[in-house]
Amino acid sequence: MTQIPVFDGHNDALLRLWKGGIDAAIETFQSANAGHIDLKKARAGGFVGGFFATFPPPGGTFVMPKFEPPYDEPLPPMLPQREALAMVVEQAAVLVRLEAADLVRICKSARDIAPAMLEGRIAALLHMEGAEAIDPDLQALDVLYAAGLRSLGIVWSRPTIFGHGVPFRYPSDADIGPGLTPDGKRLVARCKELGVMVDTSHLNMKGFWDVADAGLPLVATHSNAHAISPGARNLTDAQLKAVGETHGMVGLNFGTVFLREDGRAAPYGAIDAAMRHLDHMIKHAGEDHVGLGSDFDGAPMPEGLEDCGKLDTLRDAMRRHDFGDPLIAKICNENWLSFLDRTLT
Numbered sequence: 398m399t400q401i402p403v404f405d406g407h408n409d410a411l412l413r414l415w416k417g418g419i420d421a422a423i424e425t426f427q428s429a430n431a432g433h434i435d436l437k438k439a440r441a442g443g444f445v446g447g448f449f450a451t452f453p454p455p456g457g458t459f460v461m462p463k464f465e466p467p468y469d470e471p472l473p474p475m476l477p478q479r480e481a482l483a484m485v486v487e488q489a490a491v492l493v494r495l496e497a498a499d500l501v502r503i504c505k506s507a508r509d510i511a512p513a514m515l516e517g518r519i520a521a522l523l524h525m526e527g528a529e530a531i532d533p534d535l536q537a538l539d540v541l542y543a544a545g546l547r548s549l550g551i552v553w554s555r556p557t558i559f560g561h562g563v564p565f566r567y568p569s570d571a572d573i574g575p576g577l578t579p580d581g582k583r584l585v586a587r588c589k590e591l592g593v594m595v596d597t598s599h600l601n602m603k604g605f606w607d608v609a610d611a612g613l614p615l616v617a618t619h620s621n622a623h624a625i626s627p628g629a630r631n632l633t634d635a636q637l638k639a640v641g642e643t644h645g646m647v648g649l650n651f652g653t654v655f656l657r658e659d660g661r662a663a664p665y666g667a668i669d670a671a672m673r674h675l676d677h678m679i680k681h682a683g684e685d686h687v688g689l690g691s692d693f694d695g696a697p698m699p700e701g702l703e704d705c706g707k708l709d710t711l712r713d714a715m716r717r718h719d720f721g722d723p724l725i726a727k728i729c730n731e732n733w734l735s736f737l738d739r740t741l742t
């Protein structure tokens with residue numbers, strides 16, 4: 398049986414490689430290692446490309462929650478812009494070096510994606526998770542765009558000068574706090590002008606509707622269905638419906654804490670839950686607006702889908718779930734690729 402390629406909405410491989418030291422990044426990526434994404438695993442699993450995120454991690458005393466519901470972890474404080482920018486540049490440099498080593502191709506337009514895949518290079522879109530690195534005058538945005546940035550999450554949960562995110566809270570919806578700030582609305586407008594995709598994963602409810610008001614397609618690269626797993630990071634039915642109506646995209650997050658009905662991190666049963674999320678997301682957003690947003694290298698993974706070398710587990714689960722190959726192909730790559738064709742000039 399042919400392996401349907403996966404083009405994925407979100408991963409944190411750059412963060413992991415950056416933590417290991419930029420000089421080691423190429424070798425680490427080429428050798429089998431403990432991460433969720435490397436060259437061998439990508440080839441084995443048919444992982445052909447996707448959004449590669451830069452993410453300045455919280456420092457100081459912040460620790461990720463243990464995900465034992467109910468939980469409600471306070472968010473780390475805002476990050477100074479220059480501190481964030483330095484980390485974003487270093488992580489983007491990892492991707493630039495991977496490209497220089499002919500391992501990935503940084504795709505600045507939708508037209509770059511198919512040739513990269515034909516060459517056997519991973520087609521990478523540069524994404525920034527959280528806009529901390531951008532100044533109020535948006536100069537850094539213009540420079541990062543010139544360097545290849547094509548997708549931007551306004552927040553990674555912690556607040557920025559542009560907007561407010563959702564905390565790690567379960568159970569909870571995302572209707573927490575105010576919408577985008579005036580600077581945030583200018584940021585979204587500038588992204589629209591440039592052709593930078595705006596990602597609403599991690600954003601709170603009011604911010605989500607502010608992005609809709611800006612006339613952009615609603616995209617949540619790595620979020621699931623709140624009706625199945627009622628954590629703050631997952632989308633309500635109304636939000637999923639708006640994703641479909643605006644011809645946007647929602648990417649299935651493989652993170653167990655976002656899949657499991659009970660909000661726990663345990664790996665068992667998470668693939669079955671993933672099928673229930675897909676059913677629900679397709680029902681409300683439509684089958685042309687649902688893709689994958691693995692969160693590889695950024696979240697605890699399900700049993701059997703421990704890394705991108707094991708994507709067949711997901712394909713097999715979809716087949717057992719009576720998804721035919723045409724629908725599986727839409728979810729695995731076609732929906733993201735046609736969305737990018739429509740929106741990324």
Ligand SMILES: [Zn+2]
Binds near residue numbers: 526553598599
């Ligand atoms: Zn995330």
